[in-house]
Amino acid sequence: MLKTNTIFATIGLAFCLLFGGAFTAYGSQPANGFFDAFEGNTIVGWGWDSSTPNTAVPVHVTVTNKDSGEVVGDFKPTAGTFRQDLKENGIGNGNHGFRISMDWDSLPDGSYVIQGWIEGQEFENTKTYVKGETAPAEEAAPAAEEPQQNSGMRSLGLFRTTAYCPCYKCSEGWGRHTSSGATAHARHTIAVDPRVIPMGSKVMIGGVIYTAEDRGGGVKGNHIDIFYDTHAQTRQHGSFMQEVFLVQ
Missing domain, CATH: 2.40.40.10 (RlpA-like domain)
Structure with a gap:
């Protein structure tokens, strides 16, 4: 009886580890992307999938005129450029950076929102470029969403x-x-x-x-x-x- 109980306990532990690991992986949202500071006319960022940490992955980046809603830039680069800072911070092997050249001079004055996605997951942040001002403006930190009544x-x-x-x-x-x-x-x-x-x-x-x-x-x-x-x-x-x- 003791051996039988030990076998059942071992099987139960294996299931807990299996399903617990699955839920942890799901909740952690392994696909992740981020925009860094602008470098002149270059949009800089990185993207990776922690479930395949050493694989370069494609990202999708759009630039939209904030006033008109017109998409003035649509890019699908592969995040595969090596960056030492990414490697030092545990972002796979560091080959997860990307750079996009944007011709801001060809666009009319106004505000432009830069958004990104990786494997359907939106980047952690967005960027705003303001043309016609003294300097590009960064997107302000988003305000907390007001929860609805009785939302828990x-x-x-x-x-x-x-x-x-x-x-x-x-x-x-x-x-x-x-x-x-x-x-x-x-x-x-x-x-x-x-x-x-x-x-x-x-x-x-x-x-x-x-x-x-x-x-x-x-x-x-x-x-x-x-x-x-x-x-x-x-x-x-x-x-x-x-x-x-x-x-x-």
Whole structure:
């Protein structure tokens, strides 16, 4: 009987690991893309699929006139250019960058929105280029989406949000390992003060639902550290106040 129970327990554990891993992979949204700062007339970014980390993947980028809605640029490059910063931050083998030349001079004055997709998943950010102003303008941080009544969300109030990544400066050698044992993923993992937000809680920040999977020595009280893939993204996020909603 003891051996039979051991066999059933082993089978049950195998199923838990199999299905648990499947749900984790699904929830982490392995396809991920990001736009970096403009370099003159060049749109710079990267994209990768963590399920095939060393494979260059195609991305889809559009440039749209914000006022008229006209698509003035439609590009489908392969994100396969090597970047040392990507390799150092654990983005596969680093061959996941792309560069697109955009002839802004041929376009009329106005605002242009740059959006990207990888495998149907929209990039983490959009860019806005303003022609006719003194300098190109960056897209402002999106405001938090106001949850509908009885939507199962409760406001926790305003929190200071900062950002961290797998680099040594941010994670001190921990990389993507978290205090909960989970693997950190962008648009999924946050570090919190467990006395304020219990580990495992799901919260919505700026329209994105995150899971509290990590903690940090400098994360105290109403402070949330949001995980990103690269240090350039953490610098772009900066530090600002956002309303946080508990997903119940």
